[in-house]
Amino acid sequence: MAVLEGIRLPEDDVVPSVVPPFEFEERFDAAGFHRWFRARWWWSAVFSAAYVLLVFGGRRLMRHREPFRLRLPLVLWNSGLALFSLLGTLRMSRSLLQTARHEGFVRSVCDEQGTHPVAGLWIALFALSKIVEFGDTAFLVLRKRPLIFLHWYHHVLTCIYTWYGYAHLVAPCSYFTGMNLAVHSVMYSYYAVRAAGFRLPKGLSMVITALQIAQMAAGLFLIVIAQMTLGAGEPCDWSNFDSILAASMYASYFVLFLNFFRMSYFSKSLRIKKE
Structure with missing residues (x-):
């Protein structure tokens, strides 16, 4: 832990920003919005339950209907989410690098950023975007694509x-x-290009799934760092319950994405070879 605590980037006052924060980002009342949100976070369970009902109800309604094409809406949908994700990546990476540079890697893991103006805005938007992303499934249902x-x-x-x-x-x-x-x-950039009708190498989809698996492995690593810090008696915005909750989620994702990778890119080729 001492080694990780000592990891710091070169000492500069500010991490350069590719796209400087807009005024509305810097003036966002992160603490105030968080107080409002905390009293209503359970809405996510209601939205999720409605999502499941609509998904399977929608599949039933589409059973005897022709699939919709929806090419243009799909291009716009994926392009919008790709741009949102890219800007959010730039904002969050700058905030985390800034903390790691001045306070060390462990503190960047263990200090919350949800009440900081710019990072807090993007964490809030990210949380809200999880409801928006339910629309991904609507496209699958309306186009009668497989739903795993x-x-x-x-x-x-x-x-x-x-x-x-x-x-x-x-x-x-x-x-x-x-x-x-x-x-x-x-x-989402990959999906947007494909939805526009361009043919892309199959290897790109493999890379994306590999990135998702790497994300889950990195999530488990961060959970270990936070739990070790908490166990050492050092300050960390974390708890044993958080550890169980997050580890269960990331471990299940890791196994499911790994299985998806195997079934999508290796099982078929193995069957072809046997034939």
Whole structure:
């Protein structure tokens, strides 16, 4: 832990910003919005329950209907989420690098950023975006595309945990937010290009799934760091319950994405070879 605590980036006053924060970001009342949100974070369970009902109800309604094409809406949808994720990645990475540079890596993991103006805004927007992302499934249902367990399970659990994490200012959620936004900026860009009708190498989809698996492994690593810090009696916005909750989620994601990777990119090729 002492080695990790000592990790610091070169000492500069400010981490350069690729896109400087806008005035509305810097003036965001992060603490005030958080107080409002904390009293309502349980709404995520209601939204998630409604999502599950609509998903499976929608599949039933679409059973005897022709699929919708929705090419233009799908391009716009994915492009919008890609841009949102990219800007969020830039904001969160700058905030986390700033903390790591001046206070060390462990403090960047263990100090919450949800009440800081710019980072707090993006953590809040990220939490709200988990409701918006339910729309991904609507496109699958309306286009009559396969809906696997991993897809809707991931959407539901991520939504509820993200709202819980932000409401309770669980410190590593800043990293969880940044990692998810980074992966989504690549993923939604890929989906947007494909929806526009361009053919892309199959290897790109493998890379995206590999990034998702790496994200889950990194999440488990951060959980270990936070738990070790807490166990050492050092200050950390974390608890044993947070550890159980986050580890269960990330471990299940890791196993499911790993299985998805195996089934999607190796099982079919193995069957072809046997034939």
